[in-house]
Amino acid sequence: MGFQTPMYTLSQYLEETRAGKIQLPDFQRGYKWDDERIRQLLITVLRGHPMGVVMLLETNNALVRFKPRPVSGVELTPGTEPEKLLLDGQQRLTSLTQALTGDGIVHTKDARGKLLERRYFVNMAAALEDVNRMDEAVISVPADGVIRKNFDRDIVLDLSTPDKQREEGFFPLNLLFDATGSMQWLFGCEDKDLAFAFQEKFVAQVGKYNIPAIELDADTDKAAVATVFEKVNIGGLPLNVFELLTAVFAGDAAYFDETGSDFRLNDDWQETKRLWSDYPVLGGVENTDFLQAVTMLATRKRHLASTSSRPPAISAKREDVLKLDLSEYLEWRDPLREAFIWVSGFLADRHVFNRRDVPYPKQLVPLAAIRVVLGQKADLHSVSANLSTWFWSGVLGELYGSATETRFVRDIEGVPAWTVDTSYPTPRTVADANFVESRLHSMRTRNSAAYKGVAALIMARESRDWMENKAFGAVQHKDMAVDIHHIFPQKWCNDNGIDDEHRESIVNKTMLSARTNRVIGGVAPSQYLAKIEHQAGISGGELNELLEAHLIDPRCLRADDFWSFFTNRREQLCLLIESVLDKNVQRDVSQGIAAEDSSHFEEGAFDEIPEGEE
Known part of the structure; x- marks a missing residue:
């Protein structure tokens, strides 16, 4: 240049x-x-x-x-x-x-x-x-x-x-x-x-x-144009690779010669979104995410086809997205459109039903690309189970919060073969995943992917709503306005000296309908359980079974014993996490290794809906 x-x-x-x-x-x-x-x-x-x-x-x-x-x-x-x-x-x-x-x-x-x-x-x-x-x-x-x-x-x-x-x-x-x-x-x-x-x-x-x-000469490539534009255009919005490829693809001479018109990438993306309109869980997938998935598959194909001792790398980096040809985009577009729809089903099976509850939207990018590589094998029982382990490893290990491009590549390289045959090397995401007991204390809002993940895992245990005794399927989840709510209500906790750390922890939260949350209000558990039994016409034994499905010891709630409840449920959640990670959770709080400390909590920093205010 x-x-x-x-x-x-x-x-x-x-x-x-x-x-x-x-x-x-x-x-x-x-x-x-x-x-x-x-x-x-x-x-x-x-x-x-x-x-x-x-x-x-x-x-x-x-x-x-x-x-x-x-x-x-x-x-x-x-x-x-x-x-x-x-x-x-x-x-x-x-x-x-x-x-x-x-x-x-x-x-x-x-x-x-x-x-x-x-x-x-x-x-x-x-x-x-x-x-x-x-x-x-x-x-x-x-x-x-x-x-x-x-x-x-x-x-x-x-x-x-x-x-x-x-x-x-x-x-x-x-x-x-x-x-x-x-x-x-x-x-x-x-x-x-x-x-x-x-x-x-x-x-x-x-x-x-x-x-x-400043005149750039005829040897300037796409990546250089994007980089230079971004550096000098500091007063405007950063250049988006989707916008740049829109112009590149529209100028594709071969496509014009074949069809008599320019290729409009934005129109094509609008068609993709239309095809996904019935799958709200895909609402957070951005056009640049889709291009990254295409790039991974295109560079993977080049990598596998190379006979060089140093084949081109599989990549999802910006500069490699900019090197995409229109023919490569069109080759992988339809398989990826279908793969993302498959992803929505994969998430629904794990009780993630809408955009708000997706732990890591960026993790859907490699998941869709992996589905394209695996094809129909992805639905086989053992393969699906291994994919689930990889998914929960990323969520509960909180591994998709940063440096996602590198992890994308590691996953597309290692996950497909491993899911089919676990004698292959364990993927880095699975190997890197780690969870400690004390993390449950600091998981308190949807800002945490693991927080949303634990909520989904509780629903996936065939737990049901306490008032309506309905399973938390996709339809019921929407119709009942299911959300994450306190078990020991905020008001009761404040009145009884429960600190922020324990009150707002996911340990003291579960998935309930808006109707049940209104009945709970701000009173002691022993009182609201009696109200539920009376208003729902349910016996104490039946309600106890519903509570146990949420990993709650009914005896603790009926005795308004917060500390016994908290300790017991924290252990139950650790066991639940171990079951999906296939790894031990270190009991650092129970063993006295980690101190319980609520000093880092800010007053009013919690994003959940207060009891009875829907």
């Missing part, structure tokens, strides 16, 4: 944007500058102050073929090919192109986001009197040139015609680079001295206004 730093006049930029020699790559976001920012930019130009650097990319580039589009507001003949693509400076050059050429009408918005059409004028006398008055000299007016007040009943300033503009002394800035138009307009002024002075000081001088450029 090479570059040069030429200096071009503003008039050259305007000529090239209007002629289509400079266009935008399709990954650029839309024009969005508001009225005041545009006015301030025009003031900068009139004062002769620098407005920053723009970045351009040569289009005769064999490595990158972006789909171009004209600068907003410019109409081009279909098929007009650019000579350069504008990577940085879109908002500035779009504002200047619209405000300083043609009819000068800019499609913008006000500070509240209301869409506007504005034109810009400069008061010649004020500008000439003192350059420091330029801020008040440059004004923004509606597209018709008339400023009104009193609900548009009264006209404050009318600049709708050249004669009225000259009469008021306001020069239209869209004539600033129009030599013939500006001369005719100024020649019509009665005050020739004012017109001549304005011509000399501003119209003539602005023609010399320069803007430096």
Whole structure:
């Protein structure tokens, strides 16, 4: 990659944007500058102050073929090919192109986001009197040139015609680079001295206004474009690989030759989301997640096909996503669409039914890719059981909170073979997973993936709601508004001196319907159990069985014995976690290795719904 730093006049930029020699790559976001920012930019130009650097990319580039589009507001003949693509400076050059050429009408918005059409004028006398008055000299007016007040009943300033503009002394800035138009307009002024002075000081001088450029040469690849764009575009939003590939895929010549149209990646993603619309658990899967899954499968195929002693690596990294070809995307798109739907079923079998309760949305990326590799083997009893161990290892070991790209690759490399035959090396995620008893004390909100995981495991034990005696299936979960609620209510705990650590721990939480939670209220367990028996028409023995399915000792609840309850249930949860990890949970609290400490809890930091307030 090479570059040069030429200096071009503003008039050259305007000529090239209007002629289509400079266009935008399709990954650029839309024009969005508001009225005041545009006015301030025009003031900068009139004062002769620098407005920053723009970045351009040569289009005769064999490595990158972006789909171009004209600068907003410019109409081009279909098929007009650019000579350069504008990577940085879109908002500035779009504002200047619209405000300083043609009819000068800019499609913008006000500070509240209301869409506007504005034109810009400069008061010649004020500008000439003192350059420091330029801020008040440059004004923004509606597209018709008339400023009104009193609900548009009264006209404050009318600049709708050249004669009225000259009469008021306001020069239209869209004539600033129009030599013939500006001369005719100024020649019509009665005050020739004012017109001549304005011509000399501003119209003539602005023609010399320069803007430096950074021009990337034809050897610049996609990854470099993305990196450079992100580094220089610090005032905007970071470049998304999905947006960049949208432009790359739209510029795929082979696809156009075959189909007669450009490939629209965003439209394709919308179709993917439509296919997933009946699976709410997939609501958190992002377009970049999907591309990472495609990249893992594409790079895995290259890796397996290589005969080199150093085959290309399997990857989910950004730079490798950017190297995807459209043909590779299309090869893996449909298998992955189906695999993610399979993932929704896999999660439902583990009592994860909606987006909010997915422990790690990013873990679904390798899970879907693994499903593609395994195919129908993924549904075999032993394979599914091993996949479950891997899944719970990631969740309860809390291994998908960071550095996910590296773990993605390790999992796609090791999990498929191991699930089919456990004589293969144990995958790193399974080997790395670890859980200690004291972690149950600090798991207290949905910010913890393990917290959500334990809640799902409790439901998966065929536990049922206490009032309605219904299993927590997908339909019932939604219909009953099932959520995670306190067993010993918050109010009771506060009244009885139970500290935050124990009160808010997952040990003191379980999955219950909104109806049951309302009956519980804030009273002692012995009292609300009696209410449940009475209102639900259930015997004490039957209710005890429901409690035991939630790993709760009924005797402790009926005696309002919080500490015996907590110790017993903590042990039961440790046993439950051991059963899915196939590993021992270290009893660090029970053995006196870890101290119980609630000092790190912040008052009001808990996100659960208080009892009886649904």
